[in-house]
Amino acid sequence: xxxxxxxxxxxxxxxxxxxxxxxxxxxxxxxxxxxxxxxxxxxxxxxxxxxxxxxxxxxxxxxxxxxxxxxxxxxxxxxxxxxxxxxxxxxxxxxxxxxxxxxxxxxxxxxxxxxxxxxxxxxxxxxxxxxxxxxxxxxxxxxxxxxxxxxxxxxxxxxxxxxxxxxxxxxxxxxxxxxxxxxxxxxxxxxxxxxxxxxxxxxxxxxxxxxxxxxxxxxxxxxxxxxxx
Amino acid sequence: xxxxxxxxxxxxxxxxxxxxxxxxxxxxxxxxxxxxxxxxxxxxxxxxxxxxxxxxxxxxxxxxxxxxxxxxxxxxxxxxxxxxxxxxxxxxxxxxxxxxxxxxxxxxxxxxxxxxxxxxxxxxxxxxxxxxxxxxxxxxxxxxxxxxxxxxxxxxxxxxxxxxxxxxxxxxxxxxxxxxxxxxxxxxxxxxxxxxxxxxxxxxxxxxxxxxxxxxxxxxxxxxxxxxx
Numbered sequence: 001x002x003x004x005x006x007x008x009x010x011x012x013x014x015x016x017x018x019x020x021x022x023x024x025x026x027x028x029x030x031x032x033x034x035x036x037x038x039x040x041x042x043x044x045x046x047x048x049x050x051x052x053x054x055x056x057x058x059x060x061x062x063x064x065x066x067x068x069x070x071x072x073x074x075x076x077x078x079x080x081x082x083x084x085x086x087x088x089x090x091x092x093x094x095x096x097x098x099x100x101x102x103x104x105x106x107x108x109x110x111x112x113x114x115x116x117x118x119x120x121x122x123x124x125x126x127x128x129x130x131x132x133x134x135x136x137x138x139x140x141x142x143x144x145x146x147x148x149x150x151x152x153x154x155x156x157x158x159x160x161x162x163x164x165x166x167x168x169x170x171x172x173x174x175x176x177x178x179x180x181x182x183x184x185x186x187x188x189x190x191x192x193x194x195x196x197x198x199x200x201x202x203x204x205x206x207x208x209x210x211x212x213x214x215x216x217x218x219x220x221x222x223x224x225x226x227x228x229x
Numbered sequence: 230x231x232x233x234x235x236x237x238x239x240x241x242x243x244x245x246x247x248x249x250x251x252x253x254x255x256x257x258x259x260x261x262x263x264x265x266x267x268x269x270x271x272x273x274x275x276x277x278x279x280x281x282x283x284x285x286x287x288x289x290x291x292x293x294x295x296x297x298x299x300x301x302x303x304x305x306x307x308x309x310x311x312x313x314x315x316x317x318x319x320x321x322x323x324x325x326x327x328x329x330x331x332x333x334x335x336x337x338x339x340x341x342x343x344x345x346x347x348x349x350x351x352x353x354x355x356x357x358x359x360x361x362x363x364x365x366x367x368x369x370x371x372x373x374x375x376x377x378x379x380x381x382x383x384x385x386x387x388x389x390x391x392x393x394x395x396x397x398x399x400x401x402x403x404x405x406x407x408x409x410x411x412x413x414x415x416x417x418x419x420x421x422x423x424x425x426x427x428x429x430x431x432x433x434x435x436x437x438x439x440x441x442x443x444x445x446x447x448x449x450x451x452x453x454x455x456x457x458x
Contacts (some may be wrong), residue, residue: 012398024325024409040290059296059297061293061296062292062293063290063291063292063293063333064290064291065336067288068336068337068340070339070340087407089378090382092334093378094336095335095336095339095340095377095378095379096332096333096335096336096338096376096377097336098375098376099332099335099336099372099376100329100333100336102330102332103325103328103329103331104292104325104329104361106324106325106328107294107297107323107324107325107326107329108324109299110299110324110325111298111299111324130375130377130378130380130381131375131376131377132301132377132431133375135373135375136372136376139368139371139372139376140372140374140376142366142368142371142372143328143365143369143371143372144325144328146359146360146362146364147319147325147327147328147359147360147365147369148359148360149322149324149359150324150374151359152318152359206275217274226441
């Protein structure tokens with residue numbers, strides 16, 4: 001069975017991607033990053049998702065991006081917006097986060113002898129983050145194929161983004177068909193320690209609209225007082 | 230004054246690059262990575278070099294690459310070769326390390342509002358590491374200019390590699406002219422806690438040959454019993 005590194009945040013998208021990689025026959029090594037994110041509960045969710053979907057291994061690596069700051073997800077002084085999606089890239093954008101995560105996945109994949117990385121980027125129902133777009137992923141893949149000893153020795157690395165052009169509803173439908181238990185996942189940017197969602201941040205809004213549009217019950221565990229569907 | 234992020238390992242090459250960036254008029258934010266490297270003494274050296282060359286700030290970020298292993302620099306079970314340089318990429322290669330470091334520099338530069346990163350890669354007197362070659366750096370720069378909010382908003386990022394085509398002797402000559410005190414730097418892959426060098430690893434050999442070829446005294450502090458020049 002071919003090995004793959006799967007970037008697993010603990011959210012809905014990457015859980016779906018892990019399920020897809022498993023269905024495609026990969027031996028999955030899941031990587032999560034403890035980057036001092038406000039919604040640290042997603043890391044426990046990632047561990048549960050990895051177990052439920054039969055990952056071979058789940059590694060959490062620490063990288064304290066609070067040292068840099070500049071995002072509402074890593075700087076406690078910046079509030080997470082809760083008023084609804086607006087135009088432009090919101091303050092929840094974490095500078096170069098996906099580039100860092102893909103770089104870590106690249107390094108681990110080389111050590112493992114894996115030629116495949118799965119990445120749950122989505123460029124449809126998203127917050128306009130530049131490092132979720134297909135042209136970015138392609139450029140990272142090109143760079144990666146010049147970066148490593150494995151590449152120099154002729155092994156071509158592929159970055160799989162199986163949900164990048166799907167709507168949130170389509171992602172949920174696909175994951176449901178693949179057996180993902182979305183009640184295990186945490187998408188909320190300000191989830192509490194139990195993984196309960198606020199229901200008001202952009203990530204909660206995109207997620208809830210996805211379940212509604214997919215015609216499926218929303219299994220998200222909300223905080224007391226969170227707005228009802 | 231324009232801000233720049235300078236990747237500073239504590240070794241000879243990146244010290245020279247910092248001196249060049251300072252001479253070029255940049256306000257320098259130095260970044261070192263504590264990646265569980267065997268030669269951890271280079272981090273103290275980096276702090277001393279940053280201070281000596283007038284850096285504005287020096288940040289050390291931790292990233293435990295021993296979790297991945299696969300290199301003699303991060304896995305205690307793999308010995309550092311001391312028999313002299315050989316053909317091919319040696320076991321001191323750390324999978325995707327420079328991609329990770331450049332990614333961190335990219336994130337910090339965006340938070341700082343800096344459009345310039347200085348990187349001490351060298352593709353002449355080196356160990357054949359793929360992520361030191363000009364074509365790799367170019368591909369990273371292309372990717373970086375698709376990755377960030379700053380790029381989307383029109384700010385072009387440049388990765389400066391002022392010593393990439395110089396010989397080790399030329400690097401030392403340039404740094405000496407720029408006032409670098411190389412006695413502060415640590416290049417040895419298995420430096421002791423005081424930064425004293427073994428004199429036998431590839432990095433020590435390249436460094437010593439560089440001083441000899443440059444016709445300059447080698448200020449390196451060697452361990453007792455290290456082979457004499």
